[in-house]
Amino acid sequence: MSVVPELEVKPLAPPEPQLDGDHERMAHIVLEGFQPDEGDYVPAGPSVVEGIVNGTPVRALCGKVWVPGRDPQKYPLCPTCKEIAGHLGWSVPSS
Numbered sequence: 009m010s011v012v013p014e015l016e017v018k019p020l021a022p023p024e025p026q027l028d029g030d031h032e033r034m035a036h037i038v039l040e041g042f043q044p045d046e047g048d049y050v051p052a053g054p055s056v057v058e059g060i061v062n063g064t065p066v067r068a069l070c071g072k073v074w075v076p077g078r079d080p081q082k083y084p085l086c087p088t089c090k091e092i093a094g095h096l097g098w099s100v101p102s103s
C-alpha cells in the first residue's frame with residue numbers, strides 16, 4: 009500500500025512584467041509566418057500588429073513572449089534573435 013501525499017495546489021499569480029529587463033529594451037524578431045516556395049503564406053502565430061491591437065502575446069525567435077505595445081525601432085536588435093535568424097538564413101536588418 010502506497011501513501012499519496014496531499015498536495016496543496018495554489019493558482020499561480022501572473023508574473024509581474026519586468027519592465028526594466030534587458031529584453032524589454034531590445035527589438036525582437038517575431039516569426040509571424042512564412043511564404044513557402046510553392047503554396048500560400050503560412051501564418052505561424054499572432055503578428056506584432058495583432059499583438060498591439062488585441063493585446064495578444066507574441067513569441068520572439070529567442071523564446072521571449074510579450075505583448076508588443078511600443079515602437080521597437082528605437083531599440084537595438086536582440087542578439088539571440090539575430091543569431092537564430094542568421095542560422096535560418098534570414099536577412100537581418102543591421103542596426
Ligand SMILES: [Zn+2]
Pocket residue numbers: 035036037068069070071072086087088089
Ligand atoms: Zn529576442
